[in-house]
Structure formats: structure tokens, C-alpha cells
Amino acid sequence: MDTKQRILDEALTLFSEKGYANVFVADIAERVGIKAPSLYKHYKNKQAIFDAIILEMNRRFLEEAGNLQINGANAAEDAEIYKHISEEQLITLGNNLFLYFIHDDYTRRFRKMLTIEQFHDKKLAATYMKQYVDDPLSYQGMLFGLMVSSGILQTENVEIMTLHFYAPIYMLLTMCDREPKREEEALKTMEAHIRQFNKLYARGETSIQGNRKQSRRSTK
């Protein structure tokens, strides 16, 4: 990776841990392995580094626009899957979404930086909302719409159903950002959440496989 890119990378790490104001140009330079003045050959000033991070992030987000990386595939391809999804697959869907959000290094650092800096700039707050609230709700809402059409889920209000699916995931996500040690707890809660979600919304004759199953798992 070239120096110009490494500066962005190290700066993002530091900004996400301490916030813009608490990171000194010399700190960034040190992690890159150069002295502070050298850094000014690559970027006009400290603010320009921050701006470049935001710009690159927007580029990445656009790159995967509409695609929340649920399966690494796009919506059209996903659609077929979701018409015949099972409870276990629904859990996998939630887990993958969740694990992507907390483990993808760039995403995680960027989200933490936005969390710290959001009140300095309304655009950053709006970016956070779009990326971690509005877009996931919109994308998943579409998928759940397909599941309702095909009869595997039942509801009069897909939007609220989607909220009921995603809001707990969002809450567990912010929990893990704050207290990474609670990740295991979060994953257990996730699974229980999705199983109950499935019971609540897949009550019809065409209920999702695994629903109302009374037999326990066979012993190992």
C-alpha cells in the first residue's frame, strides 16, 4: 500500500479510537513510519486527511449501493433465495449481517469515527443514519416484501416487520461497538431474537420450516 493510502488507514484507526481532535498529525505520521512534516507532501493539512477518509468511504458505500453484503450477492440474486428461506437460513442472514458490521475492519472503524464526530457536522450524522438505519431497513424491507409475497411470512405492515427484525440487530451492534466483550452474549440474543421473530411472523399454513417444531435436537 502506498504512503498516501497508509496515511488514510492509520488516521482512520486513530480517529475511530480517539476522535479527530485528540489525534495529532505526529501520531499519524509515526504509525506510518515517517515524520509529521513529510505528511504534508501528501495532504494539504489535517482536515484534508479527514475529508479524504469521508470521500473514500462514500465511494465504498456507493460501490455496494443497495447491497448490504448479506451474501456477497446483489438483491436480484438474493430474491430467489428469500422466497424459500428456512428458519436456520434466516438466522444465518441475521448473523452474517451482524458479523459483517462488527468484524469488517473498515466498516467498524468508520462507524466508530462517525459516532464520535457526528455532532460536529450534520452531514456525518445523516451519513450514519443512511448507512446503518435507513438503507438496511430499505433493503431488508424489500427482501421481506418478497417473503410476504411468497407466503412464508405474514404481516399487514412490512415496514414495521422489518423494523422488528432489524432494530434488535442494530441495538446489539451498538452494544458490541461499545463493549466488544459482550459479542458472545449478543450472538446468543441474536439467535433467540430471530427464532422468536420467525414464530411471530411465520404463523400461516406456509410457516417457515422449523417453526412449531416441538422435538428437541438429537443429542450429539
Place this chain on the structure above:
Amino acid sequence: MDTKQRILDEALTLFSEKGYANVFVADIAERVGIKAPSLYKHYKNKQAIFDAIILEMNRRFLEEAGNLQINGANAAEDAEIYKHISEEQLITLGNNLFLYFIHDDYTRRFRKMLTIEQFHDKKLAATYMKQYVDDPLSYQGMLFGLMVSSGILQTENVEIMTLHFYAPIYMLLTMCDREPKREEEALKTMEAHIRQFNKLYARGETSIQGNRKQSRRSTK
């Protein structure tokens, strides 16, 4: 209000808007109506102001321990109400909780400050989690437990049911902290969320009043 207290109040306002590092001692002093050096007669240094805010907040939180101000009453008194709650009252419960969180000035400023500073100090992250995630879930879980006992709600897992009730509220809360202009939208979503929550969990013969009502509201 005496000067010592006003310093805390103005500092909290500024910290919640800009974050600790971006607020200068002179800014705080100016809002209090004194010069920066005078401020050092009240607090040893800038950090001591921050610490005093945290201390006072912990005092306030303890003062209302276990009581999320849902009705300004305590849990024991609330319990009787929740055994016979109607759908409209459930909506009021959610709305009051939500409106208290976003409109109570001290609570709102303090939560925003915690949001900004949480990654500088693990204790702050833990405080946020306890106050806005764990405690609400625990308190409401107890209330919902009562409602399940009295038969007005049905579930095999009260904890997840509580998560399904609270997580959307939490999500809308963080939305309004970021984009106050979306409050009206948030309140509408809140109501739709709670009505659907009620439909999902109050299906038994003893379903909550208002459930399955098909008649529309009379015209005004």
C-alpha cells in the same frame, strides 16, 4: 443557580454539542459570564469539570434507580396498572418513555456527551449501556413479566419480547439525537410499532383491548 453549578450546566451543554476536546475553558466561562481564570476558583482544571458532571449524573441516575420515569411512579405502583393495560395505554407507555428520553434536557445532553466520549473511557461506554440498554430492558422486562402473568400478553420468552418492544424505541431515540427534525416521523413509527407489537403478542382470548378492532375511528 450558583456559579459552581452553572459552570457544570454550561459545560455539559458545550460538551454534548462539540465534545470535550473541542470545548475551551474560555467558552465555558463566557457562557457563565465570567473570564476563564475565574473558573479555576471553582474547579481545579478542565478535567475536574468533566468529572463533576459524571459524578452528578451518577447521583441523578441512582436517585431514580429502577424507576425509568415511565409514570413518575415506582415499579410497585406501576405493577397494578400494567396488569390491566390497554393498547392505547401501551402506546402511551412507549411514547412517554421515548419523549422523556429525547426531551428531558439533562438526560438528552448527557446522553449526547456520552455518545461522543464513550470511546475515550470504557467506563463511559459501560454507563451508556447500563442507562440506555440494560436498565430499560431489565425494568420493562419486569413489567412485561407481570403482563404475561396476568394473561394480557403471551410469550415463551419475556426477555426477547422486551427486546422486541424496546429495541425499536432505542433505535428511534438514536435517530432523533442525530436528526431532531425526524421526531415526528419517529413518533408515527413508534405508534405503528407498538400496535403491531400488541397484535403479535396479545393474540390470546384475553387479548388487549383494541386488538383486532376492524372499525375505523369515527370522523371528527
Place this chain on the structure above:
DNA sequence: GTCTATAAGAAGATAGAC
């Protein structure tokens, strides 16, 4: 492109008069 040396300015904190 990287370095050393240094300018320029900001911000926290103190001294001492009133």
C-alpha cells in the same frame, strides 16, 4: 519524499491586584 529546525498560534493554567 523525507528530514531537521523552527515559526506561529492556540489553549490550559497561574500570579497577583482588586
Place this chain on the structure above:
DNA sequence: GTCTATCTTCTTATAGAC
């Protein structure tokens, strides 16, 4: 308790050699 003046330190950013 509040002020003005000032000190000290830290941080950004530039100058200019290599």
C-alpha cells in the same frame, strides 16, 4: 471571586537542506 497579564506547553504547519 473576578479580573488582567503572562507563562508554559502543545500542535499545526512551513522553510529549506538532502
